[in-house]
Amino acid sequence: MSPPGLIVAAPASGTGKTTVMLGLLRALRDAGVAVAPFKNGPDYIDPAFHRAACGRPSSNLDSWAMDTDLLDALVGVGQGADLVLAEGSMGLFDGVAQRGASGTGATADLARRYGWPVVLVVDVSGQAQSAAATALGFARMDPDVPFAGVILNRVASPRHERLVRVGMEAAGIPVFGALPRRADLALPERHLGLVQAVEHADLDRVIGDVADFLRAHVDLAALRAAAAAAPQPGLRSKGADGPPPPAQRIAIAQDAAFSFLYPHLLDGWQRAGAEILPFSPLADEAPADDADLVWLPGGYPELHAGTIAAAGRFLAGLRAHAETRPVHGECGGYMVLGEALVDKAGETHRMAGLLGLVTSHAQRRMHLGYRQATLHAPLAGLAAGTRLTGHEFHYATIVAQTDPPLAEVRDAEGALVAETGSVRGRVTGSFFHLIAAAA
Structure with a gap:
């Protein structure tokens, strides 16, 4: 109990x-x-x-x-x-x-x-x-x-x-x-x-x-x-059945611009044997050379767009990794994988250019709600056809999106959502924030 x-x-x-x-x-x-x-x-x-x-x-x-x-x-x-x-x-x-x-x-x-x-x-x-x-x-x-x-x-x-x-x-x-x-x-x-x-x-x-x-x-x-609690004989003190690790060695961006990744996912991946390799794009750190996957979480890249655009080591390391191994970005990370990010003041900042995506915060519109995604293409170690639950919360507007969709995405009532994510070779990204695997 x-x-x-x-x-x-x-x-x-x-x-x-x-x-x-x-x-x-x-x-x-x-x-x-x-x-x-x-x-x-x-x-x-x-x-x-x-x-x-x-x-x-x-x-x-x-x-x-x-x-x-x-x-x-x-x-x-x-x-x-x-x-x-x-x-x-x-x-x-x-x-x-x-x-x-x-x-x-x-x-x-x-x-x-x-x-x-x-x-x-x-x-x-x-x-x-x-x-x-x-x-x-x-x-x-x-x-x-x-x-x-x-x-x-x-x-x-x-x-x-x-x-x-x-x-x-x-x-x-x-x-x-x-x-x-x-x-x-x-x-x-x-x-x-x-x-x-x-x-x-x-x-x-x-x-x-x-x-x-x-x-x-x-x-x-x-x-x-x-305070009180109902009897819960089935509670477990360890272990949670979340999505399996998308790779064995995962380089994850972690700083003030990239901080939105749920702790239960990291804990579950580590319990399943994955190794987490944190790095900071804002400090111009490149992802680990021996990582199997680079994961850029969401956060506030729009507040640090100039710093990210000037982070030569980070961007070069990201592009080099994408030549042979998968890269994934969620929300803010997705925007950084694109061609450009337009900040609130209307200034355009060049991003990694690994996806044909241009996003703008000068044309703000709130996107908010639960999402269920069915992958059209693999997301690192998650196979095509995998169903995932999560949510979307951002104010960015898509100005250009030239790559095939990553997933079919629906809202909590089953209606199709226009923000499908993108896939180009080994690079994937989406405004979808992962929470769990769907049944």
């Missing part, structure tokens, strides 16, 4: 649940509690903040893209911890209309399956007793979703807090704490979410300040007492 847990969720995005999550992780860690953190849904950025806050790796749990065996294996990694703390995504019940591998991707799916009670972070700005109606609706929406209570956020004054608490008491909703407005504790954001943890020079101090804030205004003992 897994340790008792809680899910930090919210009625909608932007209510402050990530700030609450980070403060709780650090405050509990400082109190000697071993916390296993998780993040619902496809998100690369928040798990890195979780690790910075509590010192333990954080895994993504995604009921649309992952089957129950993979979910259970990842949750099983938390065995041995004192407490599981999972951060939700968007609103508690927000998911897709059509079920995927084991659910809709909603945070509520995890609460149902693992019995982790929901702590709802409610932004009470502009209302008082009426906030209780929101909380009551979430508490009663699905009787199979355990509900612990609320943390009030952005409270304007002691009088405001008293009025909100009156409403919550009348509705029978437990209140674990009330957080006054603190604009100085907000974390900076950019177009794909929070600015990455690695880019914060004083992140440890910021998280410490948030933890102090939570300790002063939230009843941590009551929160721990509310």
Whole structure:
């Protein structure tokens, strides 16, 4: 059985649940509690903040893209911890209309399956007793979703807090704490979410300040007492059935421009015997000469396009590798494999030229959603016909794409998606971010 847990969720995005999550992780860690953190849904950025806050790796749990065996294996990694703390995504019940591998991707799916009670972070700005109606609706929406209570956020004054608490008491909703407005504790954001943890020079101090804030205004003992878990006899502490390693020795770009690759994939590949060889394009490092595959993850190459275009050793090594062995790029990595990348200011930067792709951030349009891909051509060691689950999230526009498609790509409802990826010889790329293998 897994340790008792809680899910930090919210009625909608932007209510402050990530700030609450980070403060709780650090405050509990400082109190000697071993916390296993998780993040619902496809998100690369928040798990890195979780690790910075509590010192333990954080895994993504995604009921649309992952089957129950993979979910259970990842949750099983938390065995041995004192407490599981999972951060939700968007609103508690927000998911897709059509079920995927084991659910809709909603945070509520995890609460149902693992019995982790929901702590709802409610932004009470502009209302008082009426906030209780929101909380009551979430508490009663699905009787199979355990509900612990609320943390009030952005409270304007002691009088405001008293009025909100009156409403919550009348509705029978437990209140674990009330957080006054603190604009100085907000974390900076950019177009794909929070600015990455690695880019914060004083992140440890910021998280410490948030933890102090939570300790002063939230009843941590009551929160721990509310944690629970459903019996899960099948949980495994090791092993997860993800896609097999695409090669034996994999050179993976890892720096501020290339950081979006899910930890459970790397862990699974390494457990299966693959060797990971990290390198930094921003430091003008070439991939290892003896690598069997070069993998360029997604990230923020558009913010570093000039540096990448001038990285002669990196680009030469990438081109040399592609002459004899496979190269793959996901999203940002895909853009770098193309002919050119146009940045937000409209400046064109020459890229690797291994695919006939030109992308632009000057013509921004959001592409977001779950994806299921069926490969038309091999992706390194993954054979043609392999079905994969993942997602797409970017603002780039394709200006030119001259190569054959890599895959047939469909969204969560089965509709064909125009972004099919590209293949040219041994080089492949796609805006598709890999999460798991499909059944």
